[in-house]
Amino acid sequence: xxxxxxxxxxxxxxxxxxxxxxxxxxxxxxxxxxxxxxxxxxxxxxxxxxxxxxxxxxxxxxxxxxxxxxxxxxxxxxxxxxxxxxxxxxxxxxxxxxxxxxxxxxxxxxxxxxxxxxxxxxxxxxxxxxxxxxxxxxxxxxxxxxxxxxxxxxxxxxxxxxxxxxxxxxxxxxxxxxxxxxxxxxxxxxxxxxxxxxxxxxxxxxxxxxxxxxxxxxxxxxxxxxxxxxxxxxxxxxxxxxxxxxxxxxxxxxxxxxxxxxxxxxxxxxxxxxxxxxxxxxxxxxxxxxxxxxxxxxxxxxxxxxxxxxxxxxxxxxxxxxxxxxxxxxxxxxxxxxxxxxxx
Amino acid sequence: xxxxxxxxxxxxxxxxxxxxxxxxxxxxxxxxxxxxxxxxxxxxxxxxxxxxxxxxxxxxxxxxxxxxxxxxxxxxxxxxxxxxxxxxxxxxxxxxxxxxxxxxxxxxxxxxxxxxxxxxxxxxxxxxxxxxxxxxxxxxxxxxxxxxxxxxxxxxxxxxxxxxxxxxxxxxxxxxxxxxxxxxxxxxxxxxxxxxxxxxxxxxxxxxxxxxxxxxxxxxxxxxxxxxxxxxxxxxxxxxxxxxxxxxxxxxxxxxxxxxxxxxxxxxxxxxxxxxxxxxxxxxxxxxxxxxxxxxxxxxxxxxxxxxxxxxxxxxxxxxxxxxxxxxxxxxxxxxxxxxxxxx
DNA sequence: CTGAAAGCGCTTACAG
DNA sequence: CTGAAAGCGCTTACAG
Numbered sequence: 001x002x003x004x005x006x007x008x009x010x011x012x013x014x015x016x017x018x019x020x021x022x023x024x025x026x027x028x029x030x031x032x033x034x035x036x037x038x039x040x041x042x043x044x045x046x047x048x049x050x051x052x053x054x055x056x057x058x059x060x061x062x063x064x065x066x067x068x069x070x071x072x073x074x075x076x077x078x079x080x081x082x083x084x085x086x087x088x089x090x091x092x093x094x095x096x097x098x099x100x101x102x103x104x105x106x107x108x109x110x111x112x113x114x115x116x117x118x119x120x121x122x123x124x125x126x127x128x129x130x131x132x133x134x135x136x137x138x139x140x141x142x143x144x145x146x147x148x149x150x151x152x153x154x155x156x157x158x159x160x161x162x163x164x165x166x167x168x169x170x171x172x173x174x175x176x177x178x179x180x181x182x183x184x185x186x187x188x189x190x191x192x193x194x195x196x197x198x199x200x201x202x203x204x205x206x207x208x209x210x211x212x213x214x215x216x217x218x219x220x221x222x223x224x225x226x227x228x229x230x231x232x233x234x235x236x237x238x239x240x241x242x243x244x245x246x247x248x249x250x251x252x253x254x255x256x257x258x259x260x261x262x263x264x265x266x267x268x269x270x271x272x273x274x275x276x277x278x279x280x281x282x283x284x285x286x287x288x289x290x291x292x293x294x295x296x297x298x299x300x301x302x303x304x305x306x307x308x309x310x311x312x313x314x315x316x317x318x319x320x321x322x323x324x325x326x327x328x329x330x331x332x333x334x335x336x337x338x339x340x341x342x343x344x
Numbered sequence: 345x346x347x348x349x350x351x352x353x354x355x356x357x358x359x360x361x362x363x364x365x366x367x368x369x370x371x372x373x374x375x376x377x378x379x380x381x382x383x384x385x386x387x388x389x390x391x392x393x394x395x396x397x398x399x400x401x402x403x404x405x406x407x408x409x410x411x412x413x414x415x416x417x418x419x420x421x422x423x424x425x426x427x428x429x430x431x432x433x434x435x436x437x438x439x440x441x442x443x444x445x446x447x448x449x450x451x452x453x454x455x456x457x458x459x460x461x462x463x464x465x466x467x468x469x470x471x472x473x474x475x476x477x478x479x480x481x482x483x484x485x486x487x488x489x490x491x492x493x494x495x496x497x498x499x500x501x502x503x504x505x506x507x508x509x510x511x512x513x514x515x516x517x518x519x520x521x522x523x524x525x526x527x528x529x530x531x532x533x534x535x536x537x538x539x540x541x542x543x544x545x546x547x548x549x550x551x552x553x554x555x556x557x558x559x560x561x562x563x564x565x566x567x568x569x570x571x572x573x574x575x576x577x578x579x580x581x582x583x584x585x586x587x588x589x590x591x592x593x594x595x596x597x598x599x600x601x602x603x604x605x606x607x608x609x610x611x612x613x614x615x616x617x618x619x620x621x622x623x624x625x626x627x628x629x630x631x632x633x634x635x636x637x638x639x640x641x642x643x644x645x646x647x648x649x650x651x652x653x654x655x656x657x658x659x660x661x662x663x664x665x666x667x668x669x670x671x672x673x674x675x676x677x678x679x680x681x682x683x684x685x686x687x688x
Numbered sequence: 689c690t691g692a693a694a695g696c697g698c699t700t701a702c703a704g
Numbered sequence: 705c706t707g708a709a710a711g712c713g714c715t716t717a718c719a720g
Contacts, residue, residue: 012470012493014713025691030715040689055492057467061408062713065696072448080437081630086430093424093451102469104416105449107437123401125446126356148399149356230634263635286425290574291607292636358697369707374699384705406697409712 013054022050033058060102064126071128072102073313076118078109078134082229082256083285087302088133088155095306101128101313108134116141122150129153129313153312155305156201167308167324168201174298174328175208177342178251178280181296181330183216185278185340187249191221193236193261194253195228202228205253205282221245228253233260241269248277255281255288255297262293262335279335282328294334301326357398366394377402404446408470415472416446417657420462422453422478426573426600427629431646432477432499439650445472445657452478460485466494473497473657497656499649500545511652511668512545518642518672519552521686522595522624525640525674527560529622529684531593535565537580537605538597539572546572549597549626565589572597577604585613592621599625599632599641606637606679623679626672638678645670 015029022029024043031037032047039047050056064071073096079085089105096103104125108114115137122130122145129151132142139161145152146163153165182190190213194206206222213220223240225232233252237260240247252258258281265271265279273279281288284299304326312324332341359373366373368387375381376391383391394400408415417440423429433449440447448469452458459481466474466489473495476486483505489496490507497509526534534557538550550566557564567584569576577596581604584591596602602625609615609623617623625632628643648670656668676685 012467015715016713026714027691027716028689031690034715038689043690055488057464057492059409059470059713060468061405061470062696063715064405065403065409065698065713066715067696080434081427081431083425083427083430086427086433087425089430090424090451093449094453097451103449103451105437105447107434107441107447109438120401123356124404126403126405144399148401230630234635259634259636267635286574287631290603291578291611292603359699360697370698371700371707372705375706378699382705387706403697406712407699409697409714410699411712 013056022046074122074127074130091302091306171204179212181340182249185337189247190249191247196224230260233257234264237261237264255283255285274337296333296336298328357400366390418466418471418474435646435650515548523556525684526593529681533591534593535591540568574604577601578608581605581608599627599629618681640677640680642672
């Protein structure tokens with residue numbers, strides 16, 4: 001039943017075992033493994049040696065019971081198979097690892113109920129914070145967690161919840177410049193490819209882009225699909241290119257759909273990009289840089305997001321710095337005409 | 345310093361708080377939240393109500409101290425930005441979530457020293473098991489963990505370590521059929537695109553493919569790069585197509601490199617696939633199914649891998665079922681000629 | 689600097 | 705079915 005024990009009592013060595021062997025108290029053992037605690041070099045050495053011999057490893061679970069700082073961080077994700085989610089998680093877990101934080105990841109599906117349950121589950125781990133990367137936990141549930149003392153950090157989901165930390169993007173600036181790109185590129189018939197069920201961040205992109213475009217006297221053709229996948233992007237392009245108002249510029253709400261749009265425009269309709277059609281994406285996933293796509297897009301500030309999450313975990317940080325806005329920079333590649341680039 | 349406490353003592357409610365309010369013992373509270381424990385409907389109801397009012401949530405960390413089953417699972421990953429790794433992690437965390445396991449993920453970089461440190465760190469969490477998805481922790485380190493009673497499960501890294509559970513792929517069958525594909529497709533000059541630093545699974549693919557090809561009287565041209573990225577795939581194709589022995593068939597050790605090969609062959613050399621060149625990959629990442637690639641490949645048994653990992657976590661499972669071999673099935677798409685498909 | 693003691697929040701034999 | 709008690713493995717005031 002127990003897996004190959006090493007210690008005589010059938011379990012891994014505990015601080016008592018080490019104390020006994022080193023001929024000191026458990027406190028001394030604890031202090032030896034606590035940064036900045038006061039132990040004499042001598043006892044320290046004895047403890048270290050005994051620990052080595054017994055293959056002792058501090059039990060973090062037990063430590064977490066008394067110490068606040070070593071509490072884990074919970075990360076709520078979904079759709080890890082999608083590049084944006086995977087890249088964000090990659091940056092985040094790397095940063096947390098460096099900051100000596102332990103990351104518990106909870107893969108909530110697309111079901112909003114699952115997100116809610118996961119958030120509640122988070123309470124069971126007495127997490128230092130819960131980071132919501134995806135899924136849309138109901139506002140009510142988020143508020144409840146916050147009331148119970150749980151710190152919640154929402155990444156890229158610009159909800160209007162009080163007392164919650166948001167890390168978001170300055171969509172206003174980004175969308176303003178997106179519109180200008182299309183204008184400079186000489187596009188007149190512009191389509192927007194989005195999703196029917198909109199998360200706050202998708203909604204922001206859609207709304208602001210539309211508003212700024214209208215301010216320039218252009219009414220966008222809006223296409224909305226069931227999901228934000230590659231296949232949905234293909235479907236969008238098929239329907240748009242067969243329609244009466246064939247667009248000469250398409251803004252896709254995310255890169256994944258943009259990739260589908262590109263392949264369909266080229267392979268099924270024989271269009272040349274950017275000559276016949278300009279395409280703009282959002283996220284800067286790895287595939288946007290592949291030769292087959294060479295997609296002009298806006299880069300998510302992956303590294304900065306991770307940095308801010310880690311920073312906001314430090315105990316000195318107040319709960320009140322509740323909104324951090326980062327900027328998404330345009331990445332110039334080949335799906336927009338050269339004229340789209342602003343003159344310096 | 346403390347984050348918005350709810351309980352009067354400044355912390356989240358504990359089982360004592362609930363017991364007091366419900367007028368029962370702590371044992372009764374514990375039993376109420378333990379599946380299959382014996383509590384009368386009446387006390388159960390009282391406890392549940394008090395818990396509700398106090399927003400009580402069992403502290404899993406504390407529970408883990410006494411209960412074996414609720415120990416977490418550690419997952420060692422790296423390169424989460426690469427599709428294969430992300431997809432595997434997606435399947436795994438979903439399965440673990442369903443099995444009520446908590447997943448701690450440790451993002452080890454590419455550094456082998458980091459993998460070693462991470463594996464050691466794993467001991468601190470008294471994990472039920474450590475699952476190694478990537479990185480190559482030194483054999484010595486793995487053995488040491490096993491000796492300390494840590495269960496280690498290696499996924500797709502066919503090392504020769506005793507006492508360690510392996511989940512691997514029947515590369516022999518897969519590579520045998522890969523060779524036959526190229527032969528049926530009528531390819532004569534076959535290249536193998538691999539990486540200089542070979543993990544056990546890459547090595548197996550490379551060795552077996554080469555051996556079976558030689559058995560057919562064909563000597564493959566072997567190209568090895570620094571990494572297994574898209575960009576390395578591009579580089580491989582450039583060098584191979586400029587060389588004296590231009591191949592008519594290329595087997596890429598993974599899909600990511602295959603995508604790079606395809607784009608370069610088409611866009612830089614104007615080749616038609618599969619007419620001028622056949623390409624075969626391995627992994628079946630999402631991009632292999634994109635219209636721009638339509639890559640014939642072998643599918644990793646993602647779902648089965650996740651299933652077996654979860655199954656081997658059950659306490660009844662002995663430590664000795666140390667090698668599980670799954671099969672990777674060919675996925676027929678457009679980068680191999682139609683003749684490559686075996687006749688039924 | 690050091691150790692005895694109390695505490696963190698749970699679970700689980702053991703009696704009743 | 706139930707509760708008092710001991711235990712899980714740590715940390716941290718408190719005296720010395």
